[in-house]
Amino acid sequence: MTRPAVYVIGDAVRPFGRAKDGSTPRDWIRQVAHAAIEDAGIAAVDIDSIVLGSESDHLTLQLSPAALMCDEIGLAGRPVMRVEMGGASGAAAVDAGAAQIMAGMARFVLVIGFEHAASHLAPDDVRLLYGLSFDADIEGLAGVQAVHLYALSIAEHCRQLGTTERDLAAVAVKNRGNAALNPLAHRRVPVSLDEVLASPSVSTPYKVLDCSALSDGAAAIVLAAKDAAPRRPRRGVRIAAAASASDAVRLGDRRAWHRFEAKRRAAAAAYRQADIADPVAAIGMAEVYDAFSGAELQSLEMLGLAPEGRAAWLLSDGMFERDGRLPVNLSGGLIGQGGAPGATGIAQIAGLTRMLQGRYWPELQPQRTTRYALADAHSGVGTVSVVHVLEGTG
Amino acid sequence: MNPDEPSADIVRAGLTFSWRYSHGLGALAPFFAALTQGRALATQCPSCRTTWFPPRMTCPDHGPLAQWRELAGVGTVMTVTRTTLSLPLTGRGAAAVMALIAMDGASNLVVGRIAGAMDAEPGARVRLAVDAGATVHPIQSMVFEIVGGR
Numbered sequence: 001m002t003r004p005a006v007y008v009i010g011d012a013v014r015p016f017g018r019a020k021d022g023s024t025p026r027d028w029i030r031q032v033a034h035a036a037i038e039d040a041g042i043a044a045v046d047i048d049s050i051v052l053g054s055e056s057d058h059l060t061l062q063l064s065p066a067a068l069m070c071d072e073i074g075l076a077g078r079p080v081m082r083v084e085m086g087g088a089s090g091a092a093a094v095d096a097g098a099a100q101i102m103a104g105m106a107r108f109v110l111v112i113g114f115e116h117a118a119s120h121l122a123p124d125d126v127r128l129l130y131g132l133s134f135d136a137d138i139e140g141l142a143g144v145q146a147v148h149l150y151a152l153s154i155a156e157h158c159r160q161l162g163t164t165e166r167d168l169a170a171v172a173v174k175n176r177g178n179a180a181l182n183p184l185a186h187r188r189v190p191v192s193l194d195e196v197l198a199s200p201s202v203s204t205p206y207k208v209l210d211c212s213a214l215s216d217g218a219a220a221i222v223l224a225a226k227d228a229a230p231r232r233p234r235r236g237v238r239i240a241a242a243a244s245a246s247d248a249v250r251l252g253d254r255r256a257w258h259r260f261e262a263k264r265r266a267a268a269a270a271y272r273q274a275d276i277a278d279p280v281a282a283i284g285m286a287e288v289y290d291a292f293s294g295a296e297l298q299s300l301e302m303l304g305l306a307p308e309g310r311a312a313w314l315l316s317d318g319m320f321e322r323d324g325r326l327p328v329n330l331s332g333g334l335i336g337q338g339g340a341p342g343a344t345g346i347a348q349i350a351g352l353t354r355m356l357q358g359r360y361w362p363e364l365q366p367q368r369t370t371r372y373a374l375a376d377a378h379s380g381v382g383t384v385s386v387v388h389v390l391e392g393t394g
Numbered sequence: 395m396n397p398d399e400p401s402a403d404i405v406r407a408g409l410t411f412s413w414r415y416s417h418g419l420g421a422l423a424p425f426f427a428a429l430t431q432g433r434a435l436a437t438q439c440p441s442c443r444t445t446w447f448p449p450r451m452t453c454p455d456h457g458p459l460a461q462w463r464e465l466a467g468v469g470t471v472m473t474v475t476r477t478t479l480s481l482p483l484t485g486r487g488a489a490a491v492m493a494l495i496a497m498d499g500a501s502n503l504v505v506g507r508i509a510g511a512m513d514a515e516p517g518a519r520v521r522l523a524v525d526a527g528a529t530v531h532p533i534q535s536m537v538f539e540i541v542g543g544r
Contacts, residue, residue, distance in 0.1 A: 022406055061409070128482055137422065138448045141531040143479045144505055148492045151475035152505070156494075159473070159516070203477035203492070250448065252494055252503030257473070 003273065006098045006239045007229045008390070010040025010222035011350035016186040016215040016338030018118040025060060025114045026072050028218035033073040033112055036220035040108075041230045044073070047222075048106035050080040053093030053113035054342035058129050060116045069112065079106075086133050086379025087291065088244075089113060090219065091345025091386035095242050097223050107228035113347075114218040115340035118186075126214055134380055135250050146291065147211065149251055149381045151203035154294035156258035158205060161309035163297065165205045169196035170315055171293035172209050175329050178322060179336025181363040184347075186213045186338030196293075210293040212333070217340030219347040237353045240372065241273035241389035249383055260295075260382030263302035267376075270387040271304070276372065279304045283326060283389075284370025285355055287348035289377045290333040299376055300328065303387070322364065330355065330364045345377040349388060356392035419532070424462060425449050426532035432524040434465040436500055447500040467522040468541065469497035469504075474514055479507055483530045495520060495538060511540045 012035030014028045037044050050073075052066040062068060066082035085092035090113035097109035117126055127147075132140035134149060157163050173193050179185035191209055199209040229236070245265035251257040267279070276282045283305060290296035297311040305326060306314050314320065320328040331337040331351045334344065352373040354360040375388040419426050425448065428435035437460035438445040439453035447465055452458045473494045480487035491508040508514045509523065520538040529535055 124480070128480075131482070135448075137419070137426075137531070138533055139505055141482055142505075142533045142536065143481045143487075143507070144492065148475055148477055148479075149505070151477070152473050152492065152494050155475055156473045201476070203475045205475075250502070250505070252448075252505060253446070253450070257494060257503070 004102045005226035006101045007224050007226060008221050008237045008239065008349060008353045009224045009229050009232070010036045010038070010042070011220065011353055012036040012039060013184050013219040013347045013350050014217060015184045016213070016217040016340055016343070016347070018186070019216040020119065025062070025065070025116050025218065026069070028114055028216070029069045029112055030073055032218045032220040033110060036110065036222050040222035040224070041232055042108060042222065044075060046108050047075055047078060047110045049097070049100055049109045050075055050078055051093045051097040051109060051111045052080065052082045053090040053111070053346060054082065055084055055086055055089045055115055056129060059120055059126065061120070075110070085384055085386070087289065087341045088345055088377040088379045088384055088386040089342045090347070091375065091377035091388065092244065094221070094223075094345060094349055094388065095244065095386060098239050098242055101223055101225050107225045109223045110220060111223060111346060112218070112220040113342035113345065115342040116216055117214045117340055118216040123214060139250065147203045147206060150292045150295060151206050153251060153258050153381055154292070154298065155205060157294060157298060160258060163294065163309070163312055165197060166193065167297065167312035167315070168205060168210055168293040169193050170312070171290065171296045172196045172335055174315065174321060175290060175333040175335040178330050178364060179332025182332050182337060182361055185332045185336050186215045187332070187336050206292055206294070212291050212335050212339040215338030215340040217338055217343040217347065219343040219350055221346055221350055221353070234359065235357045236393040237356050238391045238393050239388060240391035241270035241387070243267070243269035243273060244384060244386040245269065246384045247382065249380060251381060258298065260298055260302045260378065260385065263299055263376065263378060263382050263385040263387070264304070266385040266387040267303045270389050274372065274389040274391065276389065280326070282372050283374045284372055285330065285352065285366055286326065286328050286374040286376065287331060287352055288328050288333065290329060290335050291339065293335065295382070296328065296333065298382070302382070303374065303376060327366060330360070330366070345375065345386065348375040348377065349390065352390050356390060417531070421451050422449060428464070430524065430532050430535045432467065432522055434467040434497055434522050436463050436465050436497070437461065438463040444501045445499055446502050447497045448504050465497050465499045469495045469500070469520055471508070471514060471516050471518040471520055472496050472503060473516060476512060481529070481534050484528050484534065486527055493538070506536055506538045509537045509539050514540060
């Protein structure tokens with residue numbers, strides 16, 4: 001099946017972090033929407049449709065936010081929808097926008113995402129609410145939080161495959177090191193292996209510095225049909241594949257609770273769409289959903305970018321480092337750039353687009369030209385996975 | 395003034411909500427009622443005999459045919475994490491071991507907390523018990539006690 005071509009022609013990301021200035025998602029959306037449209041080289045009037053990604057109205061205190069945000073950016077009158085898919089909300093919103101273009105329903109789609117996860121509610125309340133995003137009656141209300149489930153999953157990975165706490169810490173060190181060079185990142189102070197290992201335990205084997213940040217954030221991209229994209233003096237970036245898959249919500253209902261099977265299926269489907277036979281050889285850079293340090297290793301293995309049980313060794317060998325063969329989370333990932341579920345998947349694609357175009361942050365910009373980049377996001381503990389493959393053209 | 399630059403006298407509103415839900419338990423109500431009595435009620439598919447604790451109301455292979463079946467209430471710890479657990483809306487919290495537990499007779503695993511045994515390890519045998527402390531949801535009654543093993 002030939003997929004009509006969808007291009008990413010503009011992007012903007014508001015710095016992730018804790019909004020201490022009293023600003024709200026309405027302000028952030030306005031900023032990123034207008035900046036992405038300007039970056040795309042089109043006018044707001046050209047936008048045919050808007051898709052908004054956000055996870056929780058409990059965090060925002062704005063139910064049904066899509067219509068309000070559409071109105072806020074001066075585009076009332078256009079079709080608008082909101083997409084929710086937990087941590088993959090932004091990524092799923094990109095899917096929905098691309099589908100509109102592929103179906104011939106729109107030529108230009110503005111995809112926006114946000115989350116108000118850091119400065120609105122107290123962190124413990126945010127974690128309690130996120131706990132309700134698994135099986136609320138059987139897990140969340142029993143006090144089970146995201147960190148417990150991720151910890152049980154990686155503990156089994158450690159037991160079966162020999163992954164160590166030092167391996168987990170190395171992921172945090174890499175991602176915080178990258179984030180230090182990313183002006184959009186929430187956590188810009190690098191950390192050492194010893195600091196990660198000495199940080200307080202949260203849920204064994206995870207420590208404070210293995211965990212991603214709860215962030216305020218917003219991001220936007222403009223998608224365009226191939227024949228509508230304006231001619232620009234920059235490399236074209238096409239969505240070569242978009243695929244998703246789901247798994248049982250409860251870890252205990254899965255055959256192997258240390259594996260993200262949905263991610264493996266989504267990645268396989270994405271590689272088929274992009275006609276990629278050998279992802280390790282084809283993919284030149286990746287943004288991977290590191291909700292916790294170990295989740296990056298688990299994800300790399302399920303994405304087919306490392307053999308099972310070997311991601312940590314390949315990291316220690318330099319493969320996923322900034323100057324490695326397949327740099328992972330140059331943005332800093334959720335551990336460094338931050339975690340704002342509605343915005344994360346969109347910010348991943350915005351960053352990768354710029355990397356493919358050679359206009360990312362100078363100290364993070366890969367020096368060699370790459371054809372393919374991969375964006376990976378998920379909800380739950382790898383419950384719903386959304387994988388995009390971007391292709392630099394020309 | 396640039397409308398995208400908040401003014402220096404930004405006002406924050408402190409909002410405290412207290413919402414009261416009357417929360418139904420649906421088809422899982424027998425499972426929750428049994429937990430408050432220390433009993434492990436599972437569901438079973440009559441076609442393939444797959445048994446779930448916690449229960450599912452639909453067999454992924456054979457559809458909505460699950461029927462109730464009581465288990466012995468003992469199981470084996472498969473994986474543990476040592477953490478701090480807060481029971482939502484109760485004000486209760488403490489250091490705890492959370493575990494994935496394979497109940498005897500069940501095909502899946504349950505996430506549960508193990509009472510009074512911070513050194514619990516995979517392989518330990520546990521028994522379902524009732525948390526006698528304050529709870530606001532019957533799932534909070536579910537706790538496991540070590541009965542043997544490592």
